[in-house]
Amino acid sequence: MAAEVWFDAREELADVLASRETVRRAEAEQVRGIAAWAAARTTSQRGPLRVLPGQERRVPFGGPGSPDVPEFLPAELGATLGLSAFAAQKLLSDALSLVHRLPDLLTLLEQGDVDAWKVRMVAAATRELPQTVAGIIDCQLAASARKGALPRIVRLTRSTLQDVIDHHLLAHTDPAQVTDDHTQAQARRYVAFKPGLDGTTDIAGTLSNEDARRLEQALDDTASEMADVEGDTRSKGVRRAEALGRLVVHPGLAQTVLYVHFDRVSGTWSADGIGTISVDEAESMLGHGTVTIKPVIDLAAQITTTGYVAPPRLREQLRLAQRNLCAFPHCDRRGTIGFDVDHVTPYDSGGATTSSNTHLLCRYHHRVKTHGRWKATKTAPGTTVWTSPTGQVFEIAHGLTTRLRT
Ligand SMILES: [Zn+2]
Known part of the structure; x- marks a missing residue:
């Protein structure tokens, strides 16, 4: 007797299933492609005999047992695929780990049996482990409990897969290492701010447990007070x-400078990403009344100095023209506080410290520019055209990247 069927869309669902397999196979192909490209780039690039500070080194991005590849490969991969250097480095690292350390899991991906995020999760989490241990994990996760059953990794959810990985990590970490990890974790604390265009800023960070607990308690106390005492219903x-x-914010004490641009055509002031703005609006945006609107910098002006070091005014002009972003294609680093002012034509070769010969780069991409055989030309305020070591050409204008030639 046929099973009772209420709704029928089985063919369509089968199509979805088939396309998922196609996606998985394509991901495996991309992984192999990236590893092959990295190998080819490594052999085609002769390294210097002795690496001086700041120069490109070779790095085992994929973990122990994976080949050393040129350090700036993520810059090229990121520019090509439209990824930040960080995302490109993760992709390259995962690809090298899978090819050289987790071959069984890569085979499963190739067969369309497992999602790419799962095998990449294993690759990322096991990166620091010795190759032999990675091999054991690879074998265990790709194996089936019995003939005909699904491989173990397929049956695990994200959190149970994390448990399995944690178990291995713990088994292969010695107690002294745990203390070390604690010290290192404290050294990695940070707080980052990412202003959006809608008047809010995302905050991310890592605090010590104790600081975080005190901060959360303070926020909860004030939030409760707002509800109970002030009748705040939000x-x-x-x-x-x-x-x-x-x-x-202490009204009367805090001083905030809001940078605005002057539009020569319409004769109005505007703030970055917000549009035309009045003093009243600035006050309400900042939450207090101690505000001065200063017309500061004409982005088209040529600011020049005779020395090597860029004056704050030039740095500020570059920051505004670059929309707060690093001037390398697809780089996602913002803020520019730690950024370097790069002379597009080096100062030593006669390049002036002036608006048309400078841009702001994050430290990583400054090193890529200086030692990584990328060529840059500044074509307009806030606009740099880049040629990669393999001849790709990109333009980045006010934070937006366009590929001009592949
Ligand atoms: Zn950058």
Whole structure:
């Protein structure tokens, strides 16, 4: 007797299943392609006999047992695929780990049996482990409990897969290492701010557990006070966010400079990404009344100095013209506080410290520019054209990247 069928869309669902397999196979092909490209680039690029500070080194991105490849490969891969150097480095590292350390999992991906995110998760989490241990994990996760059953990794969810990986990590970490890890973790603490165009800023960071606990307690206390005493009915999330603002804003004390641009055509002032703005609006945006709107910098002006070091005014002009971003194709680093002012034509070769010969680069891409055989030309304010070591050409204008030639 046929099973009872309520709805029928089986063919369409089969199509979805088939296309998922195609995607998985294509991901495996990309992984092999990236590893093959990295190998070819490594052999075609002769390294210097002795590496001086700042120069490109060779790095085993894929972990122990994976080949050493030129350090700046992620810059090229990122520019090509439209990824930040960080995302490109992850992709390259995962590809090298899979090819050289986790071959069984890569085979599963190639057969369309497992999702790419799962095998990449294993690749990333096991990167520091010795090759032999990675081999054991590879074997265990790709194996089936019995003949005909699905491979173990296919049956695990994200969190249970994480448990299995954690188990291995713990088994192969000695206790002294744990103390070391603790010290290193403390050294990696940071707080980052990512302003959006809608008047809010995303905050990300890592604090010590103790600081985080105290901060959260302080926010909760103020958020509760706002509800109980002030009758604030907004969500707890909004009240906590505002409580954080209250910790740092003291009306009458805080001084904020809001940079605005002057539009020569319409004769109005505007703030980055916000548009035309008045003093009243600036006050409400900042949450207090201590605000001065300063017309600062004409982005088209030529700011020049005779020395090597760029004056703050030039640095600020470059920052505004580059929309706060590094001037390398697809680089996602923002803020520019730690950025370097790069002389497009080097100062030593007669390049002036002037608007048309400088741009801001993050430290990584500054090293790529200086030692990685990339060529840059500044074609307009906020606009740099780059030629990669393999001849690709990209233009980055006010933070937006366009590929001009492959
Ligand atoms: Zn950069």
